[in-house]
Amino acid sequence: MSEFATVLERPVKRARPDSGPPYVRDQQFYDDEAPAPSVDWCIVSAENVLFKVQRSLLMRDSPLFSTLFGLPQGQLPAEGQSDAYPIVLAGDTASDFRALLTYLTKPGFELIPKDIPLDEFQNLLSLGKMAHKYQMSGWERWTGTVLIELVDKHARRLSTKDFSVALDLAMLLSHASLRDAVTDNWYSMVSAARLPILDAMDIAERHAQRSFLVRLYTQQLKLVCHETQQPPSPFVAVVTFQALRGLQPIHSQRILAAHSSLSIAWSAFRRLEILPRREPGCSPDHHERTCCRKFRSVWLEAINTADSSRSLPLTSLRQRVLFVQDQLAHYKQDTMINNPGDRILSPMARTSPGIYCIYVDERDEIKRVLAALPLTNSLDPYFFAAEA
Template sequence: MMTVASNEFEDPPTRDQTYYISDGNTILQVENTLFKVHRSMLIKDKSTFDSMFSLDAYTHNTEDPQMNNTSEGESDENPIRLHGDKAEEFSALMWSLYSLPAELALAMTNQANDLQLIHLARIAHKYQFRSTESWALGALTTYHSNTGGSTSVQNLVQITELSILCDCKALLDAAVTKWKRLLGEGRAVAVAIGVAERLNLRSLLGLAYYSMMLKGREVWDSDPQLNARQRIRLLSGHYNLIRLCEELPSSPPRLTHDHSCVRKGKCKNAFAAFWRLILTTKDGGLVGQVLKLQSADLLAKVMLAESIIRAFAEGNIPNLDLSESGEMHEKCLQIALQAAHDKVKEVQDNLVDLFSDVV
């Protein structure tokens, strides 16, 4: 027999308004809601229900015929009880099985109900509706990869968890992109820290800690969502970033010469001087913008350095005084630009390592 347990609810269960179908032949109870659907729909896609019903049929056929047994699922009084599921999840599964093509097509647009798709993907994964799970994950990925697809922070948490549960990299990438957008706006930072720690998302975790650090210690200490260990990590990260920012002007990215360059060490020295000029000048204008950044804002500094080198390489800063640094071979300048780009990526990839538990 299938799951049998005493009624967990004080109030009698109520029939679902949409999926208590008059000619259905199987009654299931999820939480305090009754669903009456067609068994043939439940066994689609070789789902777990297929094997469950096969086992139930075998058990029923081998029971003593003298015993008066009423099979589960044949009446409201003896439904098949699905424990651990939510009624809205099962309703989403029924929606996917009974909907018309036009209704399903809507889920691939900006008008999709992302919470319904979350419920669907989760329960489809649990009961091994493989094609349904794949379709729901695809719809969610399409929705959340589109900049027009909006979602609440609570739903974004569920999307991130779901992508890990179902091992869906495309959906995870879309979710992380939305988290980064929120962090850039200074929103839901503590939530992002909690999610990234729980799911071990290193790149997101580093950016989340970094975003919180830039808010300042007064914010860290007053945010109720942060615990003592997380505040220690923020202090550690602040200290490490201050130190790296102090070292940054004298630590240019490694430059390799173009094979056609005959200047040997001159380009390397010129790039080192240019890098130092970008990060230490007290002049105003484009280069001086770096002084407006926070002293620990390492990522912004290397990103600004890259943008200045790019602008210079493209001839958009024609009057920049490089008398201290000297000229660079044109092709070596392009290599320097790539080196600066690699430096930005290196900082982004290693941010999380700067926020250790020890100050």
């Protein structure tokens, strides 16, 4: 369960503990020289740690604290007027409340986001939790802004746990910009092999961050594709599954589903019969022996180059198809001659006037394949096809 789960408990419950550990005064926020408890000053307890604070300080930005301090006292001794009867903040840790007070008491010149050091990372997480719980919307926004600044600036110094709790807070606050900053920088660290990918997948799954999962899966799928040996038959592949070891079954299943779908799609494309159209002036025998043979060689060279190029992994299926299309376009340019019809002439036909074998784009099977592929590089449809 997320460490932020208790933040969602509302309203704040006040209780008078009749027994339990003795109270301890907080060294930072229980000043013996501060005014005695009064209309404005009160004693607050979090985890049996006592804080002496101004009510107005807490009520200024929080309607929930205003409600809390306005609850009727009844016949019992007034809460918050002594160490024996403090106002108890249920579910809050002493460190979280201390972080809240720290920022509530800072002067404005110490709250410039770009000047907040990374050392304040944990305090900012605590502040964000408390601001959300006590409906301090201004502090929620400010915390998100500062954390984005820190994550962008210090990504290399953050651990998996740091990214995880920052994502927890982003989801709790429904802060899209913070969520994107965390996942973008986290992915950068994972793809650079600075942080493990397994934990990132599990946490992304817990938060249902599908776009983040797709990027992580694509990264791992590239490793699977590099393990795959290109066999003589386009429908058979030997995969060692080294890249899938340690992954939860759901992650492995999605990655293998995408690998299978992409492999089948590419194999089907390799088997397409794409040939130039025979013109009336070209005999069937000449067309088959010369025009089609030349075109097939160009097609096979383009396919094999796409297969072997490390810059065109199977995860870049659309780019592979576009590469083949581009190679065929070069073939057309090489066989173009100046004539009124701007027709495409097979290389050998240059010595045979009147023979024009052209490749007609309107009948291009490659266009049909491209139209069926996702327009973006996202492999989302392949990873989650079975879950749609």
